[in-house]
Every structure is written in C-alpha cells, then in structure tokens.
Amino acid sequence: xxxxxxxxxRRTSPLRFVLFPMLHVGERSFYDEVAERAARCALxxxxxxxxxxxxxxxQMARLRWDGLVDQLDALDLESLGVPVIFESERPERDRTGAxxxxxxxxxxxxxVGLRLLGRHRDPRGIRGIDEADEHDDxxxxxxxxxxxxxxxxxxxxxxxxxxxxxxxxxxxxxxVDVAVVYGAAHMYAVVxxxxxxxxxxxxxxxxxxxxxx
Numbered sequence: 001x002x003x004x005x006x007x008x009x010r011r012t013s014p015l016r017f018v019l020f021p022m023l024h025v026g027e028r029s030f031y032d033e034v035a036e037r038a039a040r041c042a043l044x045x046x047x048x049x050x051x052x053x054x055x056x057x058x059q060m061a062r063l064r065w066d067g068l069v070d071q072l073d074a075l076d077l078e079s080l081g082v083p084v085i086f087e088s089e090r091p092e093r094d095r096t097g098a099x100x101x102x103x104x105x106x107x108x109x110x111x112v113g114l115r116l117l118g119r120h121r122d123p124r125g126i127r128g129i130d131e132a133d134e135h136d137d138x139x140x141x142x143x144x145x146x147x148x149x150x151x152x153x154x155x156x157x158x159x160x161x162x163x164x165x166x167x168x169x170x171x172x173x174x175x176v177d178v179a180v181v182y183g184a185a186h187m188y189a190v191v192x193x194x195x196x197x198x199x200x201x202x203x204x205x206x207x208x209x210x211x212x213x
Contacts, residue, residue, distance in 0.1 A: 021184035049088035
C-alpha cells in the first residue's frame with residue numbers, strides 16, 4: 001500500500017504546497033520518510049493537535065501487536081524545528097477546571113470511538129476503488145450519518161481550505177514549501193480548492209510505501 005506525496009505549484013508565484021495524504025497506521029519507515037520531507041518545508045499545516053493534547057488517544061495509539069505503528073505515536077512534527085499550525089491548537093490562556101474536565105471526557109470518548117470506527121486498523125483492510133460499489137450509498141443514509149460526515153469531514157475540510165487560502169494570501173510571493181500533513185480523505189477537497197480557486201497544479205508526485213506486504 002502506497003501514498004502519493006503531491007507538490008502543487010503556481011505559474012505566477014513561487015509558493016508551493018506539499019501534500020502528505022496520511023494513513024493513520026503503517027510501517028515506521030513511512031512516517032520517518034514523511035518527517036524527513038516535511039522537515040525541508042518552511043511551515044507545516046497538520047491534522048490534530050500538539051503532543052500531549054489528547055493523552056487518551058495517544059495511549060490508545062500505542063496498543064498494537066502487529067508490527068505496525070500509529071501516526072500519533074510515530075510522527076512527531078514538533079521535533080522537526082519547523083513551525084506547525086495544528087488543527088487543534090492549545091489555548092493561550094490557562095483552562096478552567098470545567099474546561100479541563102470536558103477536554104478529558106472528549107478525549108476519552110474519541111479514543112474509544114475512533115477505535116470502534118477502525119481508526120487504528122491495519123490499512124490493508126481499506127477497500128480499494130475497484131473493490132467499492134459506486135452505487136452503494138448506505139454510508140450517507142440517515143440523519144446521524146450525515147451529521148457525522150459533516151462534523152468529521154466536511155466542516156474540517158472547510159477549515160483546512162480556509163487556512164491554506166490564508167497562507168496563500170500572505171505568502172504567495174515567498175519561494176518556500178508548505179507541508180500539509182492530513183488524512184488522505186481530506187486531500188480531495190484541498191486539491192480541488194487549490195486548483196479551481198487559486199490556480200495551483202500538480203508539479204510532482206512521489207510514492208511512499210505505507211505498508212509492504
């Protein structure tokens with residue numbers, strides 16, 4: 001199983017976006033290669049939050065016995081010496097007791113929920129395009145399923161695209177690379193927005209091995 005690192009550029013400005021479509025479980029070598037390439041960038045836009053912001057999820061990520069590693073345990077973007085804009089930043093002020101309690105409850109619920117939803121499963125269990133039934137839309141049926149997709153995918157896509165659009169507005173004249181380290185499911189929205197709204201195009205694609213065998 002492989003993941004394609006995409007470099008998007010623009011003919012009229014030097015800023016480039018380097019997209020890392022992440023699978024959340026894989027071989028350690030995959031995350032090492034992502035870290036090596038992200039370290040060459042001037043800025044990283046990353047899914048999730050800083051280390052220690054979700055301790056229950058981080059602990060759950062370490063519970064593996066199959067020789068693979070979880071992204072939460074294997075990829076430390078903060079250690080690369082590159083500024084990181086996380087999806088969930090720590091609050092600048094001290095949190096109240098009630099806020100800390102709520103954060104703990106949300107973190108614990110997410111750790112269990114993500115495990116049940118398959119967040120930590122072997123990536124070989126993910127169906128390929130040729131295995132999926134394009135007419136099977138059961139996953140979007142029902143009010144709860146639509147609400148879940150909106151919260152987990154659509155709303156986060158919008159926030160990510162807004163962040164990248166702001167970076168483009170502020171730094172399109174800089175000859176630097178910006179790494180986007182997000183789950184693969186979010187990359188369609190990113191490529192579409194950069195291409196259609198800002199006129200970026202794919203300049204280069206490089207395969208990285210996620211799971212060998």
